[in-house]
Amino acid sequence: SSWRSAIRAGTACVSAYTFWLRNYARELLEPVVTFLVSVLEANAAAIQRQKQKQIGPNNGRGGRIDAQGHRRLPTGPSPAARALKAVCSTCRRELARLGALDLRDRLVAAGLSHRDELELLEGLGHVISACDQFDDICRGFERLITPPAMALSTLVSRIDAPADTKLVAEELERLTSIVRCTTPSRQHFGLSPSSHDTNSATTTNVATPLTPTINTVLNNAEIANRRHPVLSFIEKLWPVFEAVAERYGDSPQLIERLCRCYKHAMRSCRTQFEPMLEQMIDHLVRHFSKTPLSSYVYASSICITEFGRDSNKHGILFEMLTKLSATVFCLFRSLDDFRQRPDVAEEYFYLTSRFLDYCPDHLVHSPLLESVLRCGIVGLALEHREAQRGILHCFERTVVVAYEAALNASQNGDPSTPDARRAAALATLLVEQQLGRLIADGVLKALTGDLPAYALDEGHGSLVGVLWRLRLFCPNDLPRWCANSLQNVPERYASNDIKSDLMVSIAEDPAVKDSFCDALLLFSARCRDLAKVLR
Numbered sequence: 001s002s003w004r005s006a007i008r009a010g011t012a013c014v015s016a017y018t019f020w021l022r023n024y025a026r027e028l029l030e031p032v033v034t035f036l037v038s039v040l041e042a043n044a045a046a047i048q049r050q051k052q053k054q055i056g057p058n059n060g061r062g063g064r065i066d067a068q069g070h071r072r073l074p075t076g077p078s079p080a081a082r083a084l085k086a087v088c089s090t091c092r093r094e095l096a097r098l099g100a101l102d103l104r105d106r107l108v109a110a111g112l113s114h115r116d117e118l119e120l121l122e123g124l125g126h127v128i129s130a131c132d133q134f135d136d137i138c139r140g141f142e143r144l145i146t147p148p149a150m151a152l153s154t155l156v157s158r159i160d161a162p163a164d165t166k167l168v169a170e171e172l173e174r175l176t177s178i179v180r181c182t183t184p185s186r187q188h189f190g191l192s193p194s195s196h197d198t199n200s201a202t203t204t205n206v207a208t209p210l211t212p213t214i215n216t217v218l219n220n221a222e223i224a225n226r227r228h229p230v231l232s233f234i235e236k237l238w239p240v241f242e243a244v245a246e247r248y249g250d251s252p253q254l255i256e257r258l259c260r261c262y263k264h265a266m267r268s269c270r271t272q273f274e275p276m277l278e279q280m281i282d283h284l285v286r287h288f289s290k291t292p293l294s295s296y297v298y299a300s301s302i303c304i305t306e307f308g309r310d311s312n313k314h315g316i317l318f319e320m321l322t323k324l325s326a327t328v329f330c331l332f333r334s335l336d337d338f339r340q341r342p343d344v345a346e347e348y349f350y351l352t353s354r355f356l357d358y359c360p361d362h363l364v365h366s367p368l369l370e371s372v373l374r375c376g377i378v379g380l381a382l383e384h385r386e387a388q389r390g391i392l393h394c395f396e397r398t399v400v401v402a403y404e405a406a407l408n409a410s411q412n413g414d415p416s417t418p419d420a421r422r423a424a425a426l427a428t429l430l431v432e433q434q435l436g437r438l439i440a441d442g443v444l445k446a447l448t449g450d451l452p453a454y455a456l457d458e459g460h461g462s463l464v465g466v467l468w469r470l471r472l473f474c475p476n477d478l479p480r481w482c483a484n485s486l487q488n489v490p491e492r493y494a495s496n497d498i499k500s501d502l503m504v505s506i507a508e509d510p511a512v513k514d515s516f517c518d519a520l521l522l523f524s525a526r527c528r529d530l531a532k533v534l535r
Helices: 002-016 018-023 025-053 079-090 092-096 102-109 114-129 134-156 165-181 220-224 229-247 252-290 294-307 311-331 335-340 342-358 368-379 385-412 418-432 435-448 463-473 478-487 496-506 513-534
Strands: none
Touching: 002 018, 002 025, 002 079, 018 025, 018 079, 025 079, 025 092, 025 102, 025 114, 079 092, 079 114, 092 114, 102 114, 114 134, 114 165, 134 165, 134 229, 165 229, 165 252, 229 252, 252 294, 252 311, 294 311, 294 342, 311 342, 311 368, 335 342, 335 368, 342 368, 342 385, 368 385, 368 418, 368 435, 385 418, 385 435, 385 463, 418 435, 418 463, 435 463, 435 478, 435 513, 463 478, 463 513, 478 496, 496 513
């Protein structure tokens, strides 16, 4: 009907012009919020009627007819909820002064859908983060986080029978939505604004606060002793998180939501998560050894992202990687083991790549890297696109670290520098211990079609990218390795002419990236065309 079309158009207009709305917040913000809230209340009432009758309008939000002729309930957030979230994010400071937190109680009481509630909680997280006073941020966060935290604690504390995983997952999603967007300005903690700080007065996308700067109100010692509200919440609810991991370890979907909450908690706190870092690492490593799920590995990689630049944390991060690797190597003893858990393989090799990006020295000078690369060489035969990309990305980052270290060492001329030692260690591994030859051999087999080839020339790990990096770091060795490998490639995969053409391009000096990569892609295409003819 026409009124539904008008509502859809109105919500779409609000979403598109939130930045314009900020400039006229005094006149238009309150009526716009009132309009969106009324739409959400109407949607909630319609959904409640639909649940009772199992038939009804789709409220302009899509939905399909099932086998019984009933319209399915929409599963995603409504346009009105997305629009309200956008308004909260853009006009966060203005809404903080209007008491926007009352919206949650009002809409939840009206029967707001779960997905719409998550959008609302994220929006309100932006609002409380923009409060001028730190105490207001803490009170607002406490008000938002307490209901789902209490509900989760009640569900997990049931002794007679475990609670429904769906209910637990929903509470974890609510917690994550709040934690994800509660990011107070670093200035509240006496720190200079960073590129991640979206609530600082120095950023261009928020209005300048009307109150004096924090440093003029409180002394620096009191500011430095403040604790991030998300960190305090994680500490208080930690026994509940432990119980969730223990009780629901056999549910990958639930553990994924749990680790997602960890991820956003660490990203919100950033370096202020340090008091919980050791406990978090122990938690992730311990539960991964019990139930090897990829979510634990991904959460571990966030620890590296947030603390990998701090040299004081390299030791504990490498210990984490070593323990995770021990579990992984026990899991992946053969290609069949890779087939059982391709998601774990994917996340593990991305984790190793991230370690090489942030704090490579501990790994470069350890025998662990050789084990990682040998494990990846076995995994190249796995028929799984994302797992292969993770393995190739690890190979590529290893060679990139080696090449950049060698380049810096040659410019410096001092063999005792960290770059020189790093380059020497990786040269020993890739050249003297022949890991580079084994990697090149596996990549060529994939290009010929003897092994799976999903990522030919893509970002974040590709077959062509690995060989190009080896060409840069081992310019004299790669042609020899490729020649030896191609001798063992059967005629049904590549004729002598195809092999000869490739070797000319690989041995070309100086190497040109475009022609080198094009030659590899042409080689792969000719091999596959030959396989079609012989088939």
